Amino acid sequence: MKAINQPAGPQTTSAASMKYKGITTKNLVITAMMAAVTCVLGPLSLPLPFTPVPVSLTNFVIYLAAFVLTWKYCTLSYIVYVLLGAIGLPVFSGFGSGIDKIAGPTGGYLLGFVFTALICSIVNKKFAGKLYMYVAGMAAGLFVAYAFGTLWFMYQQGMGLKQSLALCVVPFLIGDAVKIAVASIVGPALRKAVNAIQ
Numbered sequence: 001m002k003a004i005n006q007p008a009g010p011q012t013t014s015a016a017s018m019k020y021k022g023i024t025t026k027n028l029v030i031t032a033m034m035a036a037v038t039c040v041l042g043p044l045s046l047p048l049p050f051t052p053v054p055v056s057l058t059n060f061v062i063y064l065a066a067f068v069l070t071w072k073y074c075t076l077s078y079i080v081y082v083l084l085g086a087i088g089l090p091v092f093s094g095f096g097s098g099i100d101k102i103a104g105p106t107g108g109y110l111l112g113f114v115f116t117a118l119i120c121s122i123v124n125k126k127f128a129g130k131l132y133m134y135v136a137g138m139a140a141g142l143f144v145a146y147a148f149g150t151l152w153f154m155y156q157q158g159m160g161l162k163q164s165l166a167l168c169v170v171p172f173l174i175g176d177a178v179k180i181a182v183a184s185i186v187g188p189a190l191r192k193a194v195n196a197i198q
Helices: 008-019 025-041 058-068 071-086 107-126 131-157 161-168 170-195
Strands: 046-048 051-055
Touching (some): 025 058, 025 071, 058 131, 058 170, 071 107, 131 170
Antiparallel strands (some): 046 051
8 A cells, every 4th residue: 555655745746846847036037127127118208299108118128028038927027017017116108107007098008018028929939030020029019009009098088090090109100110120139139148047
């Protein structure tokens, strides 16, 4: 009977190891670091006189995070950032914070960027080494953020689609294209540097 019961301990330990496979100190540290970088760069926005939506670096940080983190950790990193802002830390654009900011005109982007993080990190992992797919993934993630941001803006401000697009999308296309281009160059180099860390 003892011989039969003895293997149960090691099997349980092995199952637990498989369950937590991939959760390492390195992953957690990089996740926290990217959340911190978002908190630093997210507030540094450029307000535009004709729209309540500012030029922000938040999506640029997400693009970089997608190169060095898996989809779970990349998404977690951004969610941590949003939660920190929600509880009152001034980490949103223009050093804003709180639920009022999330419910305001730009709140749709804060939600949409969750999916940006998810999409970009999945594409970067699946198509590693393919520059055109990096660009496509970031463009797709940005499109989703635009969609959430515009729809929420329409609801919150009571505006039509055409006017909302003119305020929430068109003014930012060139700047976001530049962010994607820069991230496509910097991201792979950042990934290489992070992968070299033991």
